[in-house]
Amino acid sequence: MKITSVECLILDRANPFVRVYTDEGITGIGECFRRQPQVIKTLVEHILTPALVGKDPLDNELRWRDMYRAGSASDMGGAVYCAIAGLDIALWDIKGKALGMPIHKLLGGKLKDKIRMYASSLRRDLSPSEEARRAASFVEQGFTGYKLHSAVPGEMDDPADQTIETVRAVRAAVGDNIDILVDVNGAFTTHHALEIGRALENLGVFHFEEPRPHFDLPGLATVADTLDIPIASGEMIYTHQQYRDLILQGHVDILQPDIVKVPGFTEFQKIAALASAFGKPITVHNTQPTISTVAHLHVCAVYANIPYAQEYNIEPLSIRDEWPILKEPLQVIDGYLKVPDGPGLGVEFDEDVVKRLAAA
The missing domain is CATH 3.20.20.120 (Enolase-like C-terminal domain)
Known part of the structure; x- marks a missing residue:
């Protein structure tokens, strides 16, 4: 399985969420800390995404290290960690869905x-x-x-x-x-x-x-x-x-x-x-x-x-x-x-609502 693309959605102009897509049709969702959502979106889409695309989403620790290096997290700190957080949650969601298991x-x-x-x-x-x-x-x-x-x-x-x-x-x-x-x-x-x-x-x-x-x-x-x-x-x-x-x-x-x-x-x-x-x-x-x-x-x-x-x-x-x-x-x-028991996070977006709020 390989990551094909990533997107960051700012819902209702204030709430940053991410989706990570794969070549096997499994999509992971995650959420980032809500402060400065435009900064988070820039980090996700322009700094962290290139470190993920083409790689295996199931190797959680390796992908975390890739993002840490790409974002220079040791130097840049806070906002980079918040962006990584949402993507890491999405990768664990993918892993659970791929294996048919809840994250817990x-x-x-x-x-x-x-x-x-x-x-x-x-x-x-x-x-x-x-x-x-x-x-x-x-x-x-x-x-x-x-x-x-x-x-x-x-x-x-x-x-x-x-x-x-x-x-x-x-x-x-x-x-x-x-x-x-x-x-x-x-x-x-x-x-x-x-x-x-x-x-x-x-x-x-x-x-x-x-x-x-x-x-x-x-x-x-x-x-x-x-x-x-x-x-x-x-x-x-x-x-x-x-x-x-x-x-x-x-x-x-x-x-x-x-x-x-x-x-x-x-x-x-x-x-x-x-x-x-x-x-x-x-x-x-x-x-x-x-x-x-x-x-x-x-x-x-x-x-x-x-x-x-x-x-x-x-x-x-x-x-x-x-x-x-x-x-x-x-x-x-x-x-x-x-506690949800479905695969991955065990929850899904209401896509109609997400589409409407992403365009707000």
Whole structure:
């Protein structure tokens, strides 16, 4: 089998997806991280595609290395990794389809048939009482965890921050048996992160995400070593080498790879093995609720060190809510998503919808 062509589709002007075609009629689909979709499209079609065409799509590790070299990923970093991620997911989709197996089978076999999800609120314009009402509404839908994004991104210890007030209101609204997760996207100094973290401990918060930016490993280590609340980080890094440093120098408790940022299944396997060697659990970062979520379902089903509820974006998204791009849209039932069992990713595009949104 050989790769014949590759295309990158930007759906509804914002969401980059890829398709990889082969000479045996098998097509793989994948999704890239959504930031700067035109940059991703350029990388996929002009830099990475020439490294793939004419080669065997089943040799996942070799194709990953081809893309890594073609994109000068070691020098160029972020966007190149995001482009590689979507293509790597598509290559694993091809492999599963060719072998008649779901990707979770290729990764070693699933431990779970369904994955518990937590509701991830990305709003930062809600008052504490509004966030509390929102959290309670998702608990009524069957979710057993709720993540709020607080603080003021890009600022430091901003006096407008209402993290504690909001968590207190949410806790009062949902009770003591619901997990609350707090993500501040690195907006606190180390000493203020310690102050906030102690208050979050008293409120029974499940994890405290990115109290310091990902690049401040000493700051993360100070917070993680001082507090009892688990410290989570990892959404802003890409390679297993960076995760090694996050573990050894950042001392974080929970790792957060995102499969459309770390370059696909191929690199995710290495991060999962590294996490297992150091006894670190994984809670994936995942804000894209279509192909990205499907890919995450496969890894979450396989690895024993992904034990907790996983992220599900509850914000409106056109390609899920208005014009569903999946032929069979994902359905959260009682707080769980079912792991697909079809070949490859186990899902397919609704081609009519994709064609319409690609032309938008």
